Amino acid sequence: MLTVSRPDRDATRAAIVAAARQLTVTRGWAAVRMSTVAELAGVSRQTVYNEYGGRAGLADAMADAEIQRFVAGVREALFAHGGQVRSAVAAAVRFTLDEAAVNPLIRVILTSSRGGADPLLAYLTTRSDVVMAQAAVPLLEWAAAHLPPLPAEDLTFAVDTVIRLVVSHIVLPLRPAEQTADALAGLVLLLLEASRRH
Structure with missing residues (x-):
């Protein structure tokens, strides 16, 4: 053989x-x-x-490759700013919003449900927990390297909240990416400050 x-x-x-x-x-x-x-x-x-x-395995592999590329980009954006919280978070959010706007596969995924004939979006949404967990990894790594120690539960909640907000702005943008990134970075500062007061 x-x-x-x-x-x-x-x-x-x-x-x-x-x-x-x-x-x-x-x-x-x-x-x-x-x-x-x-x-x-x-x-x-x-x-x-x-x-x-089969097609399901191929879709899975395609999604994993795309997620890994995104995670690498988010990690690079965060760590390029070290411990400057607002700048680091804004850069990571801006990277994500910009990539989602220009990445052709992401665009196909986000628009595929409108025609009703393309099952890729429905398939990928069944893996949302995996996507969220992988997206959290670079944020948690950056926080461990550059932020004062925080209660794990508070940090996990803050990271999860930011990811969900970013995703919502990808699906339904309300303002230019730069403004959204800056606003979400400001929100992260507020979440961190609230956590430190407890």
């Missing part, structure tokens, strides 16, 4: 996910077929099935 080396398999999986992403962006998730993904990735249809099992 032929064994495939890990680097080759990683490259194959990355090519499949990239092909699925490209097709989702250009045609919508409802039009993505395993055979088309295989052709675009330069692999056999059976390879796509072997690696991901």
Whole structure:
């Protein structure tokens, strides 16, 4: 039996996910077929099935890749400002809002429910707890590195609140991204101050 080396398999999986992403962006998730993904990735249809099992596994992998990229960007934005709370949080929020505005996959996900034929949004919303947990990681890491010790429960609540507010402003923006980022950063300062007083 032929064994495939890990680097080759990683490259194959990355090519499949990239092909699925490209097709989702250009045609919508409802039009993505395993055979088309295989052709675009330069692999056999059976390879796509072997690696991901079907469309649900492929959607999962595509979402995970996108989330990892977002989390890396948020981490970079936060840590670039060190312990300057307002600047760090504003930069992270601004990065997230800007990426959501220009990222073609995020745009497809956010608009797919309007036509009623594309199940990708519904699928991804079933993973919202995973998405929220991963989004919290860089915020908690930054807080541990740059903020005075806070009760874990208070810090977790503050992080969760900020993430939920950012998501709500992605879905239904009320003002320009820069203003929203600054306002949410100010809110974080208030939450931290309230936590320190207890």
